[in-house]
Amino acid sequence: DGGITQSPKYLFRKEGQNVTLSCEQNLNHDAMYWYRQDPGQGLRLIYYSQIVNDFQKGDIAEGYSVSREKKESFPLTVTSAQKNPTAFYLCASSIEADRVGNQPQHFGDGTRLSIL
Amino acid sequence: GNSVTQMEGPVTLSEEAFLTINCTYTATGYPSLFWYVQYPGEGLQLLLKATKADDKGSNKGFEATYRKETTSFHLEKGSVQVSDSAVYFCALSTKYNFNKFYFGSGTKLNVKP
Numbered sequence: 001d002g003g004i005t006q007s008p009k010y011l012f013r014k015e016g017q018n019v020t021l022s023c024e025q026n027l028n029h030d031a032m033y034w035y036r037q038d039p040g041q042g043l044r045l046i047y048y049s050q051i052v053n054d055f056q057k058g059d060i061a062e063g064y065s066v067s068r069e070k071k072e073s074f075p076l077t078v079t080s081a082q083k084n085p086t087a088f089y090l091c092a093s094s095i096e097a098d099r100v101g102n103q104p105q106h107f108g109d110g111t112r113l114s115i116l
Numbered sequence: 117g118n119s120v121t122q123m124e125g126p127v128t129l130s131e132e133a134f135l136t137i138n139c140t141y142t143a144t145g146y147p148s149l150f151w152y153v154q155y156p157g158e159g160l161q162l163l164l165k166a167t168k169a170d171d172k173g174s175n176k177g178f179e180a181t182y183r184k185e186t187t188s189f190h191l192e193k194g195s196v197q198v199s200d201s202a203v204y205f206c207a208l209s210t211k212y213n214f215n216k217f218y219f220g221s222g223t224k225l226n227v228k229p
Contacts, residue, residue: 004159031215042205042221043160050214090159094215102148102167102209105217107159 002027006091006108012116013078013085021076021111023091030096032074033105036060037088046089049074050096078113088112118143118213120206122220130228135193137223139180139206142187147208149173149182149189154203154222163191163204201227 004025013019025032031050035043045058049068063082068074074093078085089112092105123138141147148167152160164173169184180191189206206220 006159033217040222043217043219045216048214048216056214092160096215102165103215104150104162104165105160105215107152107161109159110157112157 004091004093004106004108006089006111008111009109011111011113013113014116016080018077018079019113021078021089021091021113023074023076023108024072025074025091025093025106025108026072027093027106028071029093029106030071031094032068033092033094034058034064034066034074034076035090035092037090037110043090046076086114118147118208118210118218120208120218120220122204122206122223125203125222125224126226127223128226128228129196131198132195133227135191135196135200135225137191137204137206137225139189139191139220140187141189141206141208141218143208143210143218145210146184147210149180150207150209150217151178151180151189151191152205152207152219154205156202160205196225196227198227198229201225 007022033048034046047066049055065077091108094105095103119142150165151163153163164175166173166182172181203222207217
């Protein structure tokens with residue numbers, strides 16, 4: 001079955017440590033996205049990528065970094081510069097739809113990051 | 117700019133009650149509109165969508181109509197079940213914006229037996 005796989009489901013970070021969240025998709029989608037969700041709140045865009053080897057900052061990119069070396073993969077690193085990283089992180093993908101803007105985003109099941 | 121406003125939750129209903137969750141939007145151009153559902157501890161699942169004015173999206177008994185004149189996309193269901201308890205998100209996307217989505221803050225629905 002095609003879909004988006006995020007791992008791990010739960011992740012714990014120590015002070016001063018960088019951690020990397022994995023996102024893999026086998027939907028053959030060009031575009032991929034990372035969101036942060038805090039309790040009782042909506043989704044905020046961290047980074048997005050429309051094509052391999054290219055990505056753009058979203059609304060809250062500070063303290064995060066990404067790479068897009070393969071079409072299927074879009075890992076997110078939460079760096080030690082992110083002072084409040086505890087949140088639920090969601091990865092999504094979509095068909096490249098810049099000219100039409102009407103394609104849904106498909107989501108993984110998320111990674112919950114906590115501070116030790 | 118683009119934004120989505122949803123009614124505050126939580127919404128608590130008894131089983132078989134009628135559901136309405138309000139969603140209004142502001143957008144440059146003509147957006148496509150979406151409803152997503154999120155069950156506890158999971159990601160978002162697409163519930164329905166509408167891509168032009170007067171379109172009605174429907175799925176699993178849920179419906180929403182794209183109303184350009186009132187800039188609204190309210191979610192409705194005639195008879196809710198306990199299994200519908202979840203958080204519902206309204207979202208929009210527009211052309212030439214890298215398929216960037218703008219999400220509402222979500223509305224939590226609790227359905228009691």
